[in-house]
Amino acid sequence: MYSLPIALHIPDGFLSNGVSAVLWVVAIVIIAYGLRVANVSLTEDRVPLLGVLAAFIFAGQMLNFPVAGGTSGHFLGAALAAVLLGPWIACIVTAVVIAVQAIAFADGGITVLGANIVNMGALGALLAGFLMVAALRVLPKTRGAFLGTVAVVAWTAVMVGAIATALQLAISGTVPLGTVLPAMVGVHALIGIGEAVITVAAVSAVLASRPDLIAIGDPERYAAGAPALAGEGAR
Amino acid sequence: MSRVPLKLFTIVGLAVAVGLATAVSPFAASTPDGLERVAEDKAFVEAAKDTPLHESSPIPDYAFPGIDDERVATGVAGFVGTLFMFGLGYGLALLIRRRDGGGGATTA
Numbered sequence: 001m002y003s004l005p006i007a008l009h010i011p012d013g014f015l016s017n018g019v020s021a022v023l024w025v026v027a028i029v030i031i032a033y034g035l036r037v038a039n040v041s042l043t044e045d046r047v048p049l050l051g052v053l054a055a056f057i058f059a060g061q062m063l064n065f066p067v068a069g070g071t072s073g074h075f076l077g078a079a080l081a082a083v084l085l086g087p088w089i090a091c092i093v094t095a096v097v098i099a100v101q102a103i104a105f106a107d108g109g110i111t112v113l114g115a116n117i118v119n120m121g122a123l124g125a126l127l128a129g130f131l132m133v134a135a136l137r138v139l140p141k142t143r144g145a146f147l148g149t150v151a152v153v154a155w156t157a158v159m160v161g162a163i164a165t166a167l168q169l170a171i172s173g174t175v176p177l178g179t180v181l182p183a184m185v186g187v188h189a190l191i192g193i194g195e196a197v198i199t200v201a202a203v204s205a206v207l208a209s210r211p212d213l214i215a216i217g218d219p220e221r222y223a224a225g226a227p228a229l230a231g232e233g234a235r
Numbered sequence: 236m237s238r239v240p241l242k243l244f245t246i247v248g249l250a251v252a253v254g255l256a257t258a259v260s261p262f263a264a265s266t267p268d269g270l271e272r273v274a275e276d277k278a279f280v281e282a283a284k285d286t287p288l289h290e291s292s293p294i295p296d297y298a299f300p301g302i303d304d305e306r307v308a309t310g311v312a313g314f315v316g317t318l319f320m321f322g323l324g325y326g327l328a329l330l331i332r333r334r335d336g337g338g339g340a341t342t343a
Binding site for chain 2: 008009010011012013014035038039040041042043044045046047048049050051052053054055056057058059060062063064065066067069070071072073074092093096097100102103104105106107108109110162165169174175179180183184187188191209210211212213
């Protein structure tokens with residue numbers, strides 16, 4: 001039985017050459033900038049974290065969970081990577097996972113690899129990372145507010161990827177925007193909930209074991225053992 | 236509460252990832268996912284082409300070649316793939332990290 005190797009990843013043929021080329025350029029520019037950021041800010045203690053995250057995101061993307069109506073979704077990990085590594089280095093990790101999936105596992109197209117790197121990784125990582133930084137500036141410094149923000153940005157990262165994919169499909173002339181956008185938004189609003197649950201669980205685990213490894217915010221202040229700030233995370 | 240040593244954090248994190256990919260992924264949902272469902276419902280799924288790398292990729296479609304049992308093939312693909320991703324991520328991080336003149340000593 002023939003089954004399409006799609007798995008949220010865009011297959012070859014869905015996007016026009018022009019759209020694919022533009023997204024390759026966008027992906028390369030983002031990765032190049034990410035490498036510069038890593039060169040300045042990726043400290044030695046974070047090296048193993050990058051390996052663990054690449055492994056975890058790859059594993060998570062194999063775990064399709066059912067959402068409504070005979071449809072499934074899987075974890076993307078862009079927001080998780082952004083919270084733990086910062087938005088720019090997260091772009092590199094997600095790009096590496098997506099590239100290996102395309103090359104070694106035939107998951108996702110090659111001409112559209114730039115698009116997948118942007119839609120499933122970079123866009124979500126950058127948006128989640130910068131939203132998180134902005135939100136934490138105004139929110140109370142509590143564990144609850146931190147994890148709540150993680151949930152919201154994880155959901156948002158999935159949504160922005162879905163919206164971007166819908167726009168690119170429409171610009172490519174594959175399907176009208178009015179048809180594809182509501183459908184993509186509807187399905188991914190549900191998949192985003194799964195993304196939020198997994199991301200919060202993973203961030204909670206890091207918060208409990210190595211809060212110093214979390215790049216965004218000031219999580220050590222309210223991690224276990226830190227002076228209680230709002231009655232949470234005191235022990 | 237004291238911090239978990241980095242080595243332990245790494246081993247446990249990797250073990251969780253490998254365990255999920257090996258033991259849970261064979262039982263993951265096989266229904267069409269988000270984009271696939273939309274492509275079927277909105278009738279543009281036939282625009283999809285197989286990737287040109289489909290023949291040459293070592294583990295196409297997350298099924299380790301030469302294993303008849305679909306679930307075992309997926310589990311083995313998950314095991315191998317996750318370990319490979321860890322090595323690649325770790326190695327890449329060593330290459331692109333900040334250099335403080337400390338040389339290329341390994342961490343953890």
